[in-house]
Amino acid sequence: MIISPAPENNFHLLSFSRPLTDEVWVIKNLKAKSAGQINFSGKFDDEAEGAHKIKIFFAIVAGDKQFRQAEISQETEMVRSKFLLTLKSATTNITPGDEADYVLIYKNGEKFPLENVKITANIDSPFAPDKKISWDKLSTPALSKIKAGQEGEIKFNLKIKSKIEQTSAEQKNFTLSISPETTYQLPKPENLSGFSAGDKLIQKINTALNLQATARYYTDEGDQLGIGPLPPVIGAPTKYWIFFKIENLYNDVKNISITANLSRNVSWTGKISTTADQGVIYNQNNGQLSWGVGSVGAPAAFLPDIGAAFEVELLPTADQSGRLANLIENIQISGLDEFTGQKITKKIPAITTALDFDQDIKTDGRDR
Numbered sequence: 001m002i003i004s005p006a007p008e009n010n011f012h013l014l015s016f017s018r019p020l021t022d023e024v025w026v027i028k029n030l031k032a033k034s035a036g037q038i039n040f041s042g043k044f045d046d047e048a049e050g051a052h053k054i055k056i057f058f059a060i061v062a063g064d065k066q067f068r069q070a071e072i073s074q075e076t077e078m079v080r081s082k083f084l085l086t087l088k089s090a091t092t093n094i095t096p097g098d099e100a101d102y103v104l105i106y107k108n109g110e111k112f113p114l115e116n117v118k119i120t121a122n123i124d125s126p127f128a129p130d131k132k133i134s135w136d137k138l139s140t141p142a143l144s145k146i147k148a149g150q151e152g153e154i155k156f157n158l159k160i161k162s163k164i165e166q167t168s169a170e171q172k173n174f175t176l177s178i179s180p181e182t183t184y185q186l187p188k189p190e191n192l193s194g195f196s197a198g199d200k201l202i203q204k205i206n207t208a209l210n211l212q213a214t215a216r217y218y219t220d221e222g223d224q225l226g227i228g229p230l231p232p233v234i235g236a237p238t239k240y241w242i243f244f245k246i247e248n249l250y251n252d253v254k255n256i257s258i259t260a261n262l263s264r265n266v267s268w269t270g271k272i273s274t275t276a277d278q279g280v281i282y283n284q285n286n287g288q289l290s291w292g293v294g295s296v297g298a299p300a301a302f303l304p305d306i307g308a309a310f311e312v313e314l315l316p317t318a319d320q321s322g323r324l325a326n327l328i329e330n331i332q333i334s335g336l337d338e339f340t341g342q343k344i345t346k347k348i349p350a351i352t353t354a355l356d357f358d359q360d361i362k363t364d365g366r367d368r
Helices: none
Strands: 002-005 010-016 039-044 050-062 065-078 083-089 100-108 112-124 134-137 151-159 175-185 193-196 202-206 207-216 238-248 253-262 266-274 282-283 290-297 306-312 324-339 343-348
Touching: 083 112, 083 175, 083 193, 083 202, 100 112, 100 175, 112 151, 202 266, 207 253, 207 324, 207 343, 238 290, 238 324, 253 266, 266 324, 290 306, 306 324
Parallel strands: none
Antiparallel strands: 002 050, 010 039, 050 065, 083 100, 100 151, 112 134, 112 175, 175 193, 175 202, 207 238, 238 306, 253 290, 253 324, 266 306, 282 290, 324 343
C-alpha cells in the first residue's frame, strides 16, 4: 500500500517521520487491524491566508498501476507567519575549494514570544559538504525563546569541495542554493507549531581552469625530444620541449590567455606545435611567451585535448652548478567564465630541469 498527499493539493512535504520512496510512503505487509501514524509538515503553493484543504489518498499497487482505496481530507486555516528569515552572502559566485561565508538574520515579527525555535539551512549542490545545517536551543541558546520584535543573526560558513566527479558532458554550470526555514512553538493555550521559510539564495560555481605545464627530454614511449647533455653541463647547451595542456572543468571559458617568461640563460628556438589555431608567440623585447586560445568548453574529460608545445635551450653558467635551473617562470592562465561572468586567473609554479614527467631519467636535473 502507498500513502500520499493528492497531487491536486499543490502541497509540498518538507519534513516527515517516515522516509519517502518516490515521493510516497510505502507500507509493506500491512496486517489486518494494524495501525500506525505518520507525522509530516509541508507548504502550499498558494500562500494566501485562509482555509486550505489537504487530501491524503491510500492506494494498492499492482505492477505499474495504482488503485485508490480510500481518501481523507482536512481543512486547515493558514495564517502567514511573521517570523522573518534573510540569508546573505558577500559573494555572488563561489570558487571550488574556497570557504563561503553567510549571515542568517532572523526576526520575530509576531506580537508574542516564540519558543523552541529551530532554524534549518537546506543546501542543494554537489559542491556542498552537507545537505543541511540546523540550529536549535541546544546549539544556540538564544533560540530557546525569542521575544516579540526581537532579532538576531547566525553566522556560518561552508567549505566548498575543490573537485567533483563529472560522468557526462552535460554536467556543467553548477550552482549552490540555500533555503532557510524555521519551526517554532506558539505560546499557550494554542500550543501550536509554526513554520516559516525565507527566500532561497542561489550562487553560481566558478569553473576550475587549470594549466598543466611540463618540461620533457623524452616522450612517454622513450623517444628522445631534447638535444644536448643530460643532466645539463655548465657552458654546454641543452634543448628541452615545454608542453602546455589546458583543463577546464565546470563552465565554458572565453578569452583564454597564457603567459610566461623564459628564465635566465634560456633562449627561444622557434620550434612550436599546437592543437589550437594560434601558436605560442615569443616577444624578444621582454622575454615573454604568450598563447591566446579563444574559447574552451567544459567538462574537459569529454572534449578533445587543447595543448601547445615549444622548444627552449638552456646554456647554464657556473653560478648554477649543483642546482636545478628554471626553464620558464611567471606562468599564468586567465579567462572569462561565461556562466558566472567572473575572470578566472591561476598562477603556475616555474618549470625546472627536474623533468618530473620523464620517468626513465636517472638524473636529478641539477647542472654539472
